Amino acid sequence: MAVVLPFEPNEPSIDALVRLVKADMERVNAAILARTGSDVAMIPEVANHLISSGGKRLRPMLTLACAALSGYEGDGHIKLSASVEFMHTATLLHDDVVDESDMRRGKLAARKLWGNEASVLVGDFLLGQAFKMMVEVGSLTCLDILSNAASVIAEGEVMQLAAAKNTQTSEDDYLAVIRGKTAELFAAACEVGAVLGQRPKAEQAACRSYGMNLGIAFQLVDDALDYGGNQTKLGKNVGDDFREGKITLPVLLAFRRGDESERAFWQKCLENGEVTDADLKQAIALLMKHRALADTVERARHYGAMAKDALALFPASPAKSALKSALSQAVDFCLARAH
Amino acid sequence: MAVVLPFEPNEPSIDALVRLVKADMERVNAAILARTGSDVAMIPEVANHLISSGGKRLRPMLTLACAALSGYEGDGHIKLSASVEFMHTATLLHDDVVDESDMRRGKLAARKLWGNEASVLVGDFLLGQAFKMMVEVGSLTCLDILSNAASVIAEGEVMQLAAAKNTQTSEDDYLAVIRGKTAELFAAACEVGAVLGQRPKAEQAACRSYGMNLGIAFQLVDDALDYGGNQTKLGKNVGDDFREGKITLPVLLAFRRGDESERAFWQKCLENGEVTDADLKQAIALLMKHRALADTVERARHYGAMAKDALALFPASPAKSALKSALSQAVDFCLARAH
Numbered sequence: 220m221a222v223v224l225p226f227e228p229n230e231p232s233i234d235a236l237v238r239l240v241k242a243d244m245e246r247v248n249a250a251i252l253a254r255t256g257s258d259v260a261m262i263p264e265v266a267n268h269l270i271s272s273g274g275k276r277l278r279p280m281l282t283l284a285c286a287a288l289s290g291y292e293g294d295g296h297i298k299l300s301a302s303v304e305f306m307h308t309a310t311l312l313h314d315d316v317v318d319e320s321d322m323r324r325g326k327l328a329a330r331k332l333w334g335n336e337a338s339v340l341v342g343d344f345l346l347g348q349a350f351k352m353m354v355e356v357g358s359l360t361c362l363d364i365l366s367n368a369a370s371v372i373a374e375g376e377v378m379q380l381a382a383a384k385n386t387q388t389s390e391d392d393y394l395a396v397i398r399g400k401t402a403e404l405f406a407a408a409c410e411v412g413a414v415l416g417q418r419p420k421a422e423q424a425a426c427r428s429y430g431m432n433l434g435i436a437f438q439l440v441d442d443a444l445d446y447g448g449n450q451t452k453l454g455k456n457v458g459d460d461f462r463e464g465k466i467t468l469p470v471l472l473a474f475r476r477g478d479e480s481e482r483a484f485w486q487k488c489l490e491n492g493e494v495t496d497a498d499l500k501q502a503i504a505l506l507m508k509h510r511a512l513a514d515t516v517e518r519a520r521h522y523g524a525m526a527k528d529a530l531a532l533f534p535a536s537p538a539k540s541a542l543k544s545a546l547s548q549a550v551d552f553c554l555a556r557a558h
Numbered sequence: 559m560a561v562v563l564p565f566e567p568n569e570p571s572i573d574a575l576v577r578l579v580k581a582d583m584e585r586v587n588a589a590i591l592a593r594t595g596s597d598v599a600m601i602p603e604v605a606n607h608l609i610s611s612g613g614k615r616l617r618p619m620l621t622l623a624c625a626a627l628s629g630y631e632g633d634g635h636i637k638l639s640a641s642v643e644f645m646h647t648a649t650l651l652h653d654d655v656v657d658e659s660d661m662r663r664g665k666l667a668a669r670k671l672w673g674n675e676a677s678v679l680v681g682d683f684l685l686g687q688a689f690k691m692m693v694e695v696g697s698l699t700c701l702d703i704l705s706n707a708a709s710v711i712a713e714g715e716v717m718q719l720a721a722a723k724n725t726q727t728s729e730d731d732y733l734a735v736i737r738g739k740t741a742e743l744f745a746a747a748c749e750v751g752a753v754l755g756q757r758p759k760a761e762q763a764a765c766r767s768y769g770m771n772l773g774i775a776f777q778l779v780d781d782a783l784d785y786g787g788n789q790t791k792l793g794k795n796v797g798d799d800f801r802e803g804k805i806t807l808p809v810l811l812a813f814r815r816g817d818e819s820e821r822a823f824w825q826k827c828l829e830n831g832e833v834t835d836a837d838l839k840q841a842i843a844l845l846m847k848h849r850a851l852a853d854t855v856e857r858a859r860h861y862g863a864m865a866k867d868a869l870a871l872f873p874a875s876p877a878k879s880a881l882k883s884a885l886s887q888a889v890d891f892c893l894a895r896a897h
Contacts, residue, residue: 259717313682316655317675336656339678340715343652346682347709350689354701362693362701370686376679378598 231551233275239545240283243297247279250301254348265329265341269308272324277549278408279304281433285409285426288533288542289416295356296415302365303408305349310372310404312342317376318463322455361411368407375399384464384490386474386482393468394435397442402434425532429546432526437553439519442467443512444556446503458499464489468518472511473502481505516557523550570890572614578884579622582636586618589640593687604668604680608647611663616888617747618643620772624748624765627872627881628755634695635754641704642747644688649711649743651681656715657802661794700750707746714738723803723829725813725821732807733774736781741773764871768885771865776892778858781806782851783895785842797838803828807857811850812841820844855896862889 237244255266279300286296314320315328316335322328330338346369353362379396382388409430413423445460446469460467466489474485488494488502506512527547533539576583594605618639625635653659654667655674661667669677685708692701718735721727748769752762784799785808799806805828813824827833827841845851866886872878 257713257716259713259720261716261720262713309682313678316678335674336719337716339652339655340712340719343685344709344712344716346685347705347707347712350705351702351709354698354705357698359693359696359698363690366686366689366693368686370683370690373679373683373686374596374598374601377596377600377676377683380673380675380679381598381600 231548231555233277233280233545233549233552235541235545236280236284236549239287239542240280243283243287243300244276244280246297247276247283247300247304250297250352251304254301254305254352255345257344261333261337262341262344265312265333265337266308266345268326268329268332269311269323270304272326274324276304278307278404281405281408281430281546281549282412284542284546285412285430286415287412288426288539288546289413289418289422291412291416293415295358295361296412298352298356299361299365299411299415300408302349302352303404303411305345305352306365306369306372307404309342309345309349310376310400312338312345314376317380318459320455320459325455358411358414360414364407364410364414368403371399371403375401375403379465382466384492385466386470386486386489388466388471390468390471393466393471397435397438398431401438401441402431405434405437406431422533425529428529429526432522432529433550433553436519436522436526436550439468439515439522440553440557443469443515443519445469446506447512447557458494458502461488461499461502462492462494464492468515469506469511470502472514473505473509476509476511477505516554519554519557523554526550570887570894572616572619572884572888572891574880574884575619575623575888578881579619579626582622582626582639583615583619585636586615586622586639586643589636589691590643593640593644593691594684596683600672600676601680601683604651604672604676605647605684607665607668607671608650608662609643611665613663615643617646617743620744620747620769620885620888621751623881623885624751624769625754626751627765627878627885628752628757628761630751630755632754634697634700635751637691637695638700638704638750638754639747641688641691642743642750644684644691645704645708645711646743648681648684648688649715649739651677651684653715656719657798659794659798664794697750697753699753703746703749703753707742710738710742714740714742718804721805723831724805725809725825725828727805727810729807729810732805732810736774736777737770740777740780741770744773744776745770761872764868767868768865771861771868772889772892775858775861775865775889778807778854778861779892779896782808782854782858784808785845786851786896797833797841800827800838800841801831801833803831807854808845808850809841811853812844812848815848815850816844855893858893858896862893865889 251270255263255270257263282300282303283296311323312329315323315330316338320328321331353365375396379400382392382396406427410423410427413426470485474482488498527550530543530546533543590609594602594609596602621639621642622635650662651668654662654669655677659667660670692704714735718739721731721735745766749762749766752765809824813821823840827837866889869882869885872882
């Protein structure tokens with residue numbers, strides 16, 4: 220059930236990125252730990268259950284890398300990176316409640332252990348802490364970018380909710396949803412790095428564009444993986460989107476390319492919300508028949524290419540070429556998850 | 559079932575406060591309307607269902623009044639007031655999900671009409687919009703106060719969750735909960751008004767203290783009303799706290815003052831969570847027997863007095879004495895809700 224892509228000999232990795240931001244990332248991790256602290260014991264318990272569950276911390280690494288690429292030499296990138304990770308964690312906690320998910324990153328979702336209440340409220344706490352850290356950094360431009368992102372993310376999630384079970388959703392509608400719910404935070408994470416470095420507007424925009432397109436590619440691959448991934452690698456169950464009636468690009472493509480009886484099948488499954496294992500098997504067969512997963516990854520490659528080209532604007536210098544190359548490899552890594 | 563208090567001839571009102579901030583409040587309402595706008599139709603629908611449901615908008619009025627009391631002549635108080643109301647609305651949307659409430663302000667709770675998902679996400683959207691408006695005002699001190707409040711509110715709510723059904727909760731624990739979940743936003747709403755007016759630290763602290771103590775009094779009265787209020791005035795059902803196992807001061811007092819069999823009754827009802835109408839009737843009888851409702855209101859009077867005295871610090875001037883008097887009456891109004 221894996222998505223079939225041409226074989227590439229050297230598996231892309233984010234090791235170069237991890238190595239380049241390692242020292243800063245240790246400070247970010249310390250800030251994350253410190254800021255989940257509270258006299259109310261349930262807060263660090265719930266927060267750390269998710270935060271220590273082996274996420275890649277890709278978003279804060281992007282902030283650190285873009286700050287470095289921009290020649291920033293202050294301290295503000297540490298707290299902004301931690302803020303970005305908290306915003307992400309808050310979203311995950313709230314998403315699990317919204318989606319009624321049972322698993323997250325291969326562990327039981329926090330809501331299954333502490334209840335929906337704690338997931339909602341600890342998410343709110345982390346959002347508050349994120350804003351506190353941003354305020355401490357003191358850049359109104361960064362505050363503007365990240366508070367705008369908070370609204371846009373929620374807007375994207377509501378849009379997804381409104382589109383749920385609607386097989387008439389267009390590819391453009393779908394793109395608007397994932398730009399909001401996923402790519403905006405990638406974009407903001409990158410942009411604030413360049414803003415801290417006080418780079419010219421064009422370079423700030425380049426970082427933002429890199430993040431936005433990487434985020435779109437990341438989500439497209441995620442949506443393909445939901446139908447073709449390895450459960451252990453995925454950290455959740457194959458077919459979760461299908462069971463929740465989420466209209467993602469693979470489904471959009473298969474629905475549009477299918478005949479009347481196939482469309483009736485998709486409608487029955489996604490709109491009624493009662494699906495069996497046989498339905499999931501049938502859905503995957505239709506996705507394969509119409510090359511919907513492979514083409515979803517193909518679309519992701521397009522956004523990945525845009526992300527890489529966005530970075531090309533940065534003046535080449537020996538110090539920066541390693542960072543540019545690492546950020547470029549991070550794009551390939553996100554795409555290669557589809558293997 | 560009303561809480562019995564000595565009769566007072568002139569019923570206190572917030573009319574004076576409403577009148578003094580009327581012109582500003584119209585601008586705040588316009589900002590609120592503008593900032594709930596979104597291309598995603600569900601966002602203004604859900605947000606306005608709650609926002610237009612006849613809340614008193616006490617918190618934004620406090621920001622406006624404290625800004626006026628501090629001689630502020632700019633525009634920032636409008637957006638900060640709208641931010642404060644959005645933070646409050648976001649909390650209500652999330653609370654309804656946490657408490658599984660059916661009613662809010664006499665209408666069906668948003669979660670009953672649009673689902674828990676929309677309540678969580680539209681709450682997140684409003685929080686994001688609140689921060690965007692604060693950033694536009696551009697005062698880092700105000701951002702610090704309000705982002706700190708966002709964390710403290712969530713912390714108070716989690717504390718309440720952890721204390722739920724626990725009859726061993728002390729009055730101090732209970733006070734810590736309501737300081738966080740309710741009074742902190744009153745305090746922050748007042749403080750930012752004084753900060754905008756660039757008043758000396760002592761006057762900023764006076765405004766904060768006024769808000770904090772008013773907020774505590776407000777919540778104490780609310781908790782008494784839950785057992786003795788008029789359902790129409792209350793906008794929710796009498797006994798909701800009891801049915802949810804919430805440990806509020808009336809219960810704390812009756813539990814502590816009761817004998818073994820009474821304590822067993824409270825434990826059975828609050829810990830098991832299965833209560834009948836007869837149980838509620840019995841609970842109210844015990845609250846009356848031990849004067850728990852009247853004494854809760856008595857405690858509220860204490861905090862109300864502190865709130866009024868906090869204001870006394872402000873230099874008396876003809877222009878300011880009307881505001882001081884209106885803010886003082888607002889305290890009496892909150893206390894008088896217990897009648």
